[in-house]
Amino acid sequence: MRVGLDVGGTKTDAVAVDDAGTIRGRIRIPTGWGPDAVARTVIDAVAALATEASVDLGAVGSVGVGIPGQIEPGTGRVVHAVNLGVEELDLAAAVGPELGVPVHVENDVKAAALGAHALHARSGGVPGSMAYLNLGTGIAAGIVSDGVLWRGARGTAGEVGHISVDPNGPLCRCGQRGCIEAFAGGGAIAERWARRSALPVRDVFDAADAGDASARQLRAGLARGVAAAVRVLVLTADVDIVVLGGGVTALGERLMTDVAAELSASAEASPFMRSLRLTERIELLPPGSPAAALGAALVGAEGDATHDTEEALVHG
Numbered sequence: 183m184r185v186g187l188d189v190g191g192t193k194t195d196a197v198a199v200d201d202a203g204t205i206r207g208r209i210r211i212p213t214g215w216g217p218d219a220v221a222r223t224v225i226d227a228v229a230a231l232a233t234e235a236s237v238d239l240g241a242v243g244s245v246g247v248g249i250p251g252q253i254e255p256g257t258g259r260v261v262h263a264v265n266l267g268v269e270e271l272d273l274a275a276a277v278g279p280e281l282g283v284p285v286h287v288e289n290d291v292k293a294a295a296l297g298a299h300a301l302h303a304r305s306g307g308v309p310g311s312m313a314y315l316n317l318g319t320g321i322a323a324g325i326v327s328d329g330v331l332w333r334g335a336r337g338t339a340g341e342v343g344h345i346s347v348d349p350n351g352p353l354c355r356c357g358q359r360g361c362i363e364a365f366a367g368g369g370a371i372a373e374r375w376a377r378r379s380a381l382p383v384r385d386v387f388d389a390a391d392a393g394d395a396s397a398r399q400l401r402a403g404l405a406r407g408v409a410a411a412v413r414v415l416v417l418t419a420d421v422d423i424v425v426l427g428g429g430v431t432a433l434g435e436r437l438m439t440d441v442a443a444e445l446s447a448s449a450e451a452s453p454f455m456r457s458l459r460l461t462e463r464i465e466l467l468p469p470g471s472p473a474a475a476l477g478a479a480l481v482g483a484e485g486d487a488t489h490d491t492e493e494a495l496v497h498g
């Protein structure tokens with residue numbers, strides 16, 4: 183049995199997965215703020231799987247944690263998890279001794295990519311390669327090829343949100359202009375919309391439907407940004423499918439229709455783009471999907487025996 187956690191800005195989703203990859207228990211608890219509280223959340227979530235979902239913790243061989251921050255490659259150390267109030271935290275060292283099993287830490291989007299791939303494989307379709315494109319406050323993707331996460335040399339593979347698609351576009355928080363994230367990131371859209379709302383992106387869609395010119399512009403920028411990310415992922419990694427997930431995808435078909443229209447427009451203009459059949463290669467992750475927590479449970483399991491040996495050495 184493996185445990186996987188998706189530590190989100192407000193809630194932490196935890197699953198226990200058996201050796202066949204079936205989810206045997208799932209719970210959710212609120213996420214604490216700051217390094218100590220985040221470490222406590224991880225320990226509490228594992229404990230809650232036992233008390234609330236009757237998971238036998240004695241059968242758990244590892245705990246994987248997906249967390250919204252940068253992970254130093256090959257370590258359990260997370261940096262710049264700003265949504266959690268964490269500047270730097272060696273999560274594996276902080277929770278490993280109390281949990282008593284190896285702890286793997288992975289960026290949450292990369293973990294979700296692994297989980298989305300596993301769910302897809304189980305539902306019959308076995309994509310050789312897949313990209314998971316997370317549309318949240320920011321934009322990033324995880325790429326899975328032959329069941330293995332592609333991290334790149336320094337863990338930057340899939341950071342498509344900061345590819346500039348317009349040198350005269352809006353300023354991005356990274357300092358560049360016209361990044362995909364500056365057009366399509368939920369945070370950037372909320373900032374530019376500048377009206378108070380619990381769901382700013384939905385608000386933008388509603389206002390655009392009602393004819394508001396600035397909302398229409400923002401909505402068009404969102405579709406353009408997502409379509410650009412899809413093109414980049416297919417043209418660089420030639421993934422079979424791009425699965426869209428994250429908070430902004432709560433808009434469902436309203437979002438997908440816009441993105442498909444944008445992809446169709448570029449296909450109309452270009453026989454080459456048409457040959458890629460991009461509109462047939464995008465999919466939506468169902469709401470409430472356990473992909474991120476499931477993927478976190480699989481982190482480490484995707485590797486080979488060498489990886490396991492390394493883990494054993496690291497954790498003694």
Ligand SMILES: [Zn+2]
Pocket residue numbers: 343344345354355356357358361363364
């Ligand atoms: Zn940027």
